[in-house]
Amino acid sequence: MKRNWIRNLVGLALVAVGLSGCMEPNQGWYGTENAPRSFSSEGERLYFTGISSSGEQIRPVGGHHHMQMHGGSCATCHGADKQGGTIMWPRFWVVAPALTEGALEKEHNDGHDHASYDESSLKNAIVKGIGPDGEPLHETMPRWRMSEESLNELVHYLLGEHSH
Numbered sequence: 192m193k194r195n196w197i198r199n200l201v202g203l204a205l206v207a208v209g210l211s212g213c214m215e216p217n218q219g220w221y222g223t224e225n226a227p228r229s230f231s232s233e234g235e236r237l238y239f240t241g242i243s244s245s246g247e248q249i250r251p252v253g254g255h256h257h258m259q260m261h262g263g264s265c266a267t268c269h270g271a272d273k274q275g276g277t278i279m280w281p282r283f284w285v286v287a288p289a290l291t292e293g294a295l296e297k298e299h300n301d302g303h304d305h306a307s308y309d310e311s312s313l314k315n316a317i318v319k320g321i322g323p324d325g326e327p328l329h330e331t332m333p334r335w336r337m338s339e340e341s342l343n344e345l346v347h348y349l350l351g352e353h354s355h
């Protein structure tokens with residue numbers, strides 16, 4: 192009982208820190224004026240909002256507690272233009288790699304080298320946090336839970352015409 196109470200207090204403190212953090216320009220990319228208001232595909236919608244048009248919310252597993260509490264989606268870290276970059280999130284610097292088609296196919300992605308992604312290795316990275324070489328991705332990249340349908344949409348959005 193007592194422990195729950197303490198946990199709630201800690202939770203409130205984190206919310207307060209999170210809210211004040213929203214005032215800062217560097218608090219992730221998502222939520223900036225760059226975010227589109229309508230989406231040209233289901234995958235794009237998922238990338239930006241983390242919620243499908245049928246209301247399914249994709250869920251990050253593990254990773255940082257900030258993500259668990261505040262939600263967010265791919266664009267939060269990888270950017271509205273998928274260029275990735277270094278962001279202050281939530282209180283320390285995170286370097287998220289670019290997720291453009293070119294970057295995913297390239298073997299040298301800004302110092303983050305990997306074999307070229309295809310549909311199945313990209314799914315592995317998103318769901319299991321395993322890169323195309325079998326190396327685990329850093330834990331700042333959350334592992335995601337979503338329906339097969341949403342995963343397909345997201346992967347098609349990222350790989351573009353190369354996934355068809």
Ligand code: HEC
Nearest residue numbers: 264265267268286287288300305316317328329331332335
């Ligand atoms: C909290 C920040 C954060 C969020 C949110 C996030 N990512 Fe990442 N992602 C990262 C970081 C950091 C890395 C680099 C991990 C590493 O260096 O091992 C990464 C790596 C990746 C990679 C591997 C790229 C490569 O070059 O090998 C893919 C693919 C990826 N993310 C897809 C996604 C998708 C799709 C979403 C949304 C469902 C998402 N990420 C949401 C932070 C994030």
